[in-house]
Amino acid sequence: MLQALGGPVPPNTDHAVSVSLPTWQANIGYEEGQDWVISKMQCGYPRFFVHPSIQRLAEEVIRRHGDVEVDSATLFPTKKTAQVCYSFMTSKIPHEDVAKVRILNFVPARGADPTSLVSSLSCVLYPKQYASVAKQVWQHSGNGISSRRSEFLLTALQDGYLVEEHSPNAPEKPRRLHKGPRRYQTKDSFDATSTKEPGSPPPTNGVREGREYAQFIEERFGRNLNLSLADRAKLAVRRRIAGSLTADVDLSEALEKSPSDGRVAGLSEDDVFLYPSGMSSIFNVHQILLHTLGEKKSICFGFPYIDTLKILEKWGPGCLFYGHGSSEDLDDIEKRLRGGERVLALFTEFPGNPLLKSADLRRIRALADEFKFAVVVDETVGNFINVNVLPYADVVVSSLTKIFSGDSNVMGGSAVLNPHGPFYRDLKDTFEAEYEDLVWAEDAVFLERNSRDFISRIEKINTTTEAVTDLLKASPIVKEVYYPKYSPTKPLYDSFKNPRGGYGGLFSVTFHSTAEAVAFFDTLEVMKGPSLGTNFTLSCPYTLIAHYGELEWARSFDVDPDLVRISVGLEDTADLSGRFQRALAAAKDAATQA
Structure with missing residues (x-):
């Protein structure tokens, strides 16, 4: 079952969000930039690896408007998202190079049909030596264009349907940006641009007639995507996330059913905001909190997915990091607050990744109410079918790339406002004013299709994961299994678990030696690569891939450098258990040979 190094995961998937790193040594080679690995990389996780279609579009922009020997480009869907990159870069590079x-x-x-799919494009051009600075924005903010959008834009640019803003063929009137949840109710627009004012006649004096643009759209998409579904798909996704749909249903049924109370009374799809990635939801929520509640430090509570911490550290006044997420950490936070310190928000995951520990949300909520800060909970790993954390949060964020989609072929993220939160009205007003819909129409359609059966998938994965972790827990070769069911914080998790919920599909495992961990990982007959929440079981040496340059720092928070993380899929339980037994046998052999 060993998949070829550097190939897409899953195989034969043009827009895969994972990549095959099938051995322990391949992961090390990737982190160290060794050519035998890097030269074979056909794709990668989209915030870390720029998809080939995006690379081609960037090259085309540079060829037309820059110097191919000197310039690099990072691509964004709107002026606002590009401005974030520009501001970050110009604050980090030498003053004499800012003008570059x-x-x-x-x-x-002109001539683009406003009832058809249209998209703007904003490109940040900069000297190649500053590519690593731009990469930080691409990786941390999650606001870059998607690979599907880039394919459309490249064709549109080459065929003359996409033009530089100040060129003679650009529209005479500025396009109005559709913001806020009203955007989802629009029947005539598929992106954040419109080519005419309401009631005005269709333009006919551009480089392409509206009729020809419609033909371009039909040829590009007509046989494999019904674009009229895009806004409806977003609405259905938002209803699912709101929790008002409690069974697997298709698009028509999702839109026909009358919305009902979901996770909390009064919650509706109007309180759900979609983003192009999970990190984008966290980045933009942090920006909105700064805008709404003022410039203050935030708290990162518990060992986080690394980019969350980086966002809080690099944008805004900074961050207080409590990597253990313990009651002692909360004691220290309370002491600081009672001593007069004030914070913007506390960000935490429920449960955490990769140690699957659960935060004391009730105590956090009590402190937040007393000292007037917001609570943001990332529920990606727990997911709202298993747990309901919204009543104790002001905002719940999630990566829809993971189990909500499952197919590992589209990125997405969401932010849900708690309608009963103390900052709800102010936050909602800011979202209405500042929110941009950055989700590409094609991506929304794929996300909606993939998520139709996510409830039954989660139930299946919960059951299988319990069986597999029971097997590992019973093995003497295993040092530790990290899973909510076995965690010291299980009572905290259980207090938020839904009646039909389970413990999720993600767990981590450690061994008594590196040799055992390597043998287990290399032998395990599953897909190997970054990401989680896939419909197929996926594994990676998580600490190596996420913290290779800071292994001792991770160890200081009890994250073993040799930790193996596993995300369970939809395979038959007996079959998957057999694969784990064979991997355990290999680890045992490695132990006896040491």
Whole structure:
């Protein structure tokens, strides 16, 4: 079952969000930039690896508007998202090179049919030596364009339907940006641009007639995607996330059913905001909190997915990091607050990744109410079918790339406002004013299709994961199994578990030696690569891949450098258990040979 190094995971998937790193040594080679690995990389996790279609679009922009020997480009869907990159870069590079960083904006040419799919494009061009600075924005913010959008934009640019904003063929009137949840109710627009004012006649004096643009759209998409579904797909996704749909249903039924109370009374799809990735939801929620509640430090509570911590550290006044997420940490936070310190928000995961520990949300909520800070909970690992954390949060964020989609072929994220939270009205007003819909229409359609059966998938995965972790827990070769069912914080998890909920599909395992961990990982007959929540079982040496340059730092928070993380899929339980037994046998052999 060993998949070829560097290939997409799952195989034969043009827009896969994972990549095959099938051996322990391949993961080390990837982290160290060794050519035998890097030269074979066909794709990668989209916030860490720029998809080939995005690379081609960037190269085309540079060829037309830059210097191919000097410039690099990072691509964003809107001016606002590009401005974030520009501001970050110009604050980090030498003053004398600031003028070499610029933004190019592209818009649909005159003649683009406003009832068809249209998209803007904003490109940050900069000297190649500062690519690592731009990469931080691409990775941490999650706001970059998707690979599907880039395919469309490249064709549109080459065929003359996408033009530089100030060119003669650009529209005469500026396009209005559709913001806030009203955007989802629009029947005539598929992106954040419109080529005419309401009631005005269709333009006919551009480089392409509206009729020709419609033909372009039909040829590009007509045979494999019904674009009229895009806004409806987003609405259905938002209803599912709100929790008002409690069974697997298709698109028509999702839209026909009358919305009902979901996770909390009064919650509706209007309180759900979609983003192009899970990190984008966290980044933008943090920005909105800063805008709404003022410039204050935040708290990162518990060992986090690394980019959350980086966002809080690099944008805004900074961050207090409590990597253990313990009651003693909460004691220290309370002491600081009672001593007069004030914070913007506390960010935490429920449960955490990769140690699957659960935070004391009730105590956190009590402190937040007393000292007037917001609580943001990342529920990606727990997911709202298993746990309901919204009543104790102001905002719940999630990566829809994971189990909500499952197919590992589309990125997405969400933010849900608690309608009973103390900052709800102010936050909702800011979202209405500042929110941009950055989710590409094609991606939304795939996300909706993938998520139709996510409830039954989660139930199956819960059951299988319990069986597999029971097997590992009973093995003397295993040092530790990290899973909510076995965690010291299980009572905290259980207090938020839904009546039909389970303990999820993610767990981590450690061994008594590196040799045992390597043998187990290399022998385990499952897909190997980054990401989680896939419909197929997926494994990675998590600490190596996420913290290779800071292994001792991770160890200081009890994250073993040799930890193996596993995300369970939909395979037959007996078959999957057999694969784990064979991997355990290999680990045992390695122990006896040591």
